[in-house]
Amino acid sequence: MNNIRFDVAIPARLQSTRLPEKALAHIDDKPMVIHVAHRAQKSGAQRTIIATDSARIVECAKQYNIEVILTAESHVCGTDRLAELATKLDWADDQIIVNVQGDEPLIDPTLIQELAAHLAAHPSCALASAAHPISSPEEIFNPNTVKVVINAKGHALYFSRAPIPWARDAWPDVMGENGFSASKAAYVSELPVYRHIGIYAYRADFLRRFATLTPSPLEKVEALEQLRALWHGESIAIYVTDKAPIAGVDTAADLERVRTLFKQGLPFA
Numbered sequence: 001m002n003n004i005r006f007d008v009a010i011p012a013r014l015q016s017t018r019l020p021e022k023a024l025a026h027i028d029d030k031p032m033v034i035h036v037a038h039r040a041q042k043s044g045a046q047r048t049i050i051a052t053d054s055a056r057i058v059e060c061a062k063q064y065n066i067e068v069i070l071t072a073e074s075h076v077c078g079t080d081r082l083a084e085l086a087t088k089l090d091w092a093d094d095q096i097i098v099n100v101q102g103d104e105p106l107i108d109p110t111l112i113q114e115l116a117a118h119l120a121a122h123p124s125c126a127l128a129s130a131a132h133p134i135s136s137p138e139e140i141f142n143p144n145t146v147k148v149v150i151n152a153k154g155h156a157l158y159f160s161r162a163p164i165p166w167a168r169d170a171w172p173d174v175m176g177e178n179g180f181s182a183s184k185a186a187y188v189s190e191l192p193v194y195r196h197i198g199i200y201a202y203r204a205d206f207l208r209r210f211a212t213l214t215p216s217p218l219e220k221v222e223a224l225e226q227l228r229a230l231w232h233g234e235s236i237a238i239y240v241t242d243k244a245p246i247a248g249v250d251t252a253a254d255l256e257r258v259r260t261l262f263k264q265g266l267p268f269a
Contacts (some may be wrong), residue, residue, distance in 0.1 A: 012102030
């Protein structure tokens with residue numbers, strides 16, 4: 001796995017809806033996006049690059065000697081931003097790039113490396129992502145928890161905020177006023193339910209191609225950009241890990257939780 005050559009790209013912007021300017025929010029001794037970059041640098045990546053539309057993030061990255069590229073403000077998702085990066089840097093078509101979100105200051109460097117290796121091992125796939133098994137009914141029915149269904153080859157069949165796969169003989173009995181039943185919880189534990197982890201590895205040729213693909217109706221309805229790739233017939237290799245990653249930062253409460261974890265000390269700091 002150490003022989004896999006890959007770069008890490010970190011899309012970052014200031015205009016976050018739920019927590020504005022979170023990329024520059026300080027955690028412990030430095031801004032969040034810098035923590036993400038430092039984690040990524042521990043993964044074995046050849047290059048770690050922040051891609052942003054913000055001059056303030058550019059200046060911040062330069063202060064910490066992190067490579068940074070200024071991109072357009074018009075991008076609607078992180079993958080579109082990295083597509084511009086792939087063109088600007090003229091990566092070779094087979095170059096592997098791991099997309100690490102700028103709000104994941106607790107990202108495990110090992111997961112980054114493992115995902116790059118997983119894509120390298122699946123040459124028929126244009127991209128790869130990760131997932132881990134879940135069994136909690138509350139998590140399965142939570143629309144903020146994205147689920148993925150995987151086929152026999154380990155490729156994604158579909159991603160959804162809905163509880164998939166749907167347990168025909170169990171779910172109807174537990175959707176009433178009494179909430180989650182013990183029998184439901186026991187049944188769920190036998191289902192192959194996977195939570196999607198929002199980290200991606202791409203080949204550069206796919207990134208450049210992604211920018212030309214029209215958004216799909218599924219992507220718009222579910223608000224999940226990876227559905228654009230499936231809609232247009234691309235294969236996504238799913239790396240299944242037993243280790244659930246520590247959640248990133250979406251809200252002010254998340255930010256305080258992560259700050260507390262840093263104060264306590266991290267197992268892979």
